[in-house]
Amino acid sequence: MSRVGDLTDDERLVTEVTAQQQELVLPRFTHEDAWALGSLLVELARERRLPVAVDIRRGPQQLFHAALPGSSADNDAWIDRKRRVVERYGDSSLLVGARFRARGRAFDADSRLDLDRYAAHGGSFPLIVRETGVVGSVTVSGLPQRDDHALVVEALTAFVRGSRS
Known part of the structure; x- marks a missing residue:
């Protein structure tokens, strides 16, 4: 466990992702919003030639899914596993993992x-x-898990800023 100052890497990550969740709040989320956010994610991934799959759900309903070149059915399985963590804990899958590690678990x-x-x-x-x-x-x-997270946060940040105007 690496310490910088008084916080471990995971403790800093918990603070950072918690702040992201507090900031990235939407006024609403419709089918059209899912399409716009998903399209933005696909556009970012295509520009960078990223081999990703993208999934957006509202409740149990899948509103958007795309699989870009280089992705596979394994990515869909990872999506399901990570999504279930969000559904269970109500927090980012990265945040949940970091919280466990920050507690030494x-x-x-x-x-x-x-x-x-x-x-x-x-x-x-x-x-x-x-x-x-x-x-x-x-x-x-x-992508590596922090890169997956960063791509989602980048797109969601742009989307939230656009939906506030």
């Missing part, structure tokens, strides 16, 4: 969840609507 060993169904790896982020709470998730799979 391991999600895989200590969550008591079926690891074939749950993965606390970065890439799935809760869709939070103001005055409502978590209504769904946006998930990317195909």
